[in-house]
Amino acid sequence: MSEAFTVGLVQTNSSDVLADNIAAASQMIREAAGQGADFVLTPENTTLMSPSREATLAAALPEESHPAIPAFSALAQELGIWLLIGSLSVRLGPDKAANRSMLFDPRGQVAARYDKIHMFDVNIPDGQSYRESDTFRPGEQAVVADLPWGRLGLTICYDVRFAALYRNLAKARASFISVPAAFTAFTGQAHWHVLQRARAIETGCFVFAPAQCGTHVADRQTYGHSLVVAPWGEVLADAGSEPGVVTARIDPALVAEARRMVPALTHDRAFEAVPEGA
Numbered sequence: 001m002s003e004a005f006t007v008g009l010v011q012t013n014s015s016d017v018l019a020d021n022i023a024a025a026s027q028m029i030r031e032a033a034g035q036g037a038d039f040v041l042t043p044e045n046t047t048l049m050s051p052s053r054e055a056t057l058a059a060a061l062p063e064e065s066h067p068a069i070p071a072f073s074a075l076a077q078e079l080g081i082w083l084l085i086g087s088l089s090v091r092l093g094p095d096k097a098a099n100r101s102m103l104f105d106p107r108g109q110v111a112a113r114y115d116k117i118h119m120f121d122v123n124i125p126d127g128q129s130y131r132e133s134d135t136f137r138p139g140e141q142a143v144v145a146d147l148p149w150g151r152l153g154l155t156i157c158y159d160v161r162f163a164a165l166y167r168n169l170a171k172a173r174a175s176f177i178s179v180p181a182a183f184t185a186f187t188g189q190a191h192w193h194v195l196q197r198a199r200a201i202e203t204g205c206f207v208f209a210p211a212q213c214g215t216h217v218a219d220r221q222t223y224g225h226s227l228v229v230a231p232w233g234e235v236l237a238d239a240g241s242e243p244g245v246v247t248a249r250i251d252p253a254l255v256a257e258a259r260r261m262v263p264a265l266t267h268d269r270a271f272e273a274v275p276e277g278a
């Protein structure tokens with residue numbers, strides 16, 4: 001089986017200033033690589049926590065002209081790491097963008113892209129209201145990509161509430177699942193750890209969940225607590241509530257071991273709920 005490697009999660013408090021966010025994330029990516037990380041992941045909205053739909057669309061450039069892409073590509077190459085930028089807003093049309101994860105290989109090439117499937121259209125009881133689908137067009141496709149240590153399934157933030165996506169990624173032979181997030185502080189304190197651990201346990205995958213933290217523009221509060229979770233459900237790293245970097249040693253053999261101990265993935269059955277007596 002595959003050798004062990006070190007994963008690094010970058011926890012940011014992104015603002016609405018693109019250049020500042022690229023600089024802050026780049027510095028923490030360097031720090032993670034300096035701590036020996038072979039694979040570094042950053043949160044959803046790494047380059048922009050936006051105050052408005054207009055600001056999101058203004059910053060959502062096509063991939064060919066998005067300034068963050070050459071910057072992160074060059075950094076992956078310079079540091080010789082695999083780098084997942086949790087998400088960037090990428091222009092799709094006159095009034096829509098993709099909320100897109102981009103995976104760079106150690107040569108700086110784009111190895112995978114994934115557009116967030118589930119849109120966060122939710123009124124939070126703390127008074128904040130989100131209409132992600134006003135600005136973003138949802139992705140239609142689950143995505144896996146091969147790393148030197150095994151297969152990665154890509155997801156983003158609110159996706160974590162949709163277990164079927166994770167089951168699909170596991171059935172597509174993923175060993176690791178990325179869940180970059182900008183989870184709200186309100187829902188995060190109630191649900192974040194248990195959702196991430198549940199997805200790891202159900203799939204027998206490692207979960208890598210880098211997160212936004214702190215207060216952002218428009219008084220948005222995000223939960224932080226970037227997590228590395230093992231396939232048996234143990235939390236291997238938790239970044240707490242401040243910006244920074246955490247790393248964890250990953251032994252891919254633990255994937256097969258967890259699935260051997262409880263082979264639930266092989267016991268999954270198709271069924272339909274029907275009313276009694278129908």
Ligand SMILES: O=C(O)CNC(=O)[C@H](CS)NC(=O)CCC(=O)C(=O)O
Pocket residue numbers: 044045049120130131132157158161182183184187188216220221222
């Ligand atoms: O929070 C912000 O300011 C920005 N958030 C985001 O960009 C995205 C899309 S609006 N947030 C989520 O998907 C949160 C999900 C979530 O929090 C849950 O499922 O409970």
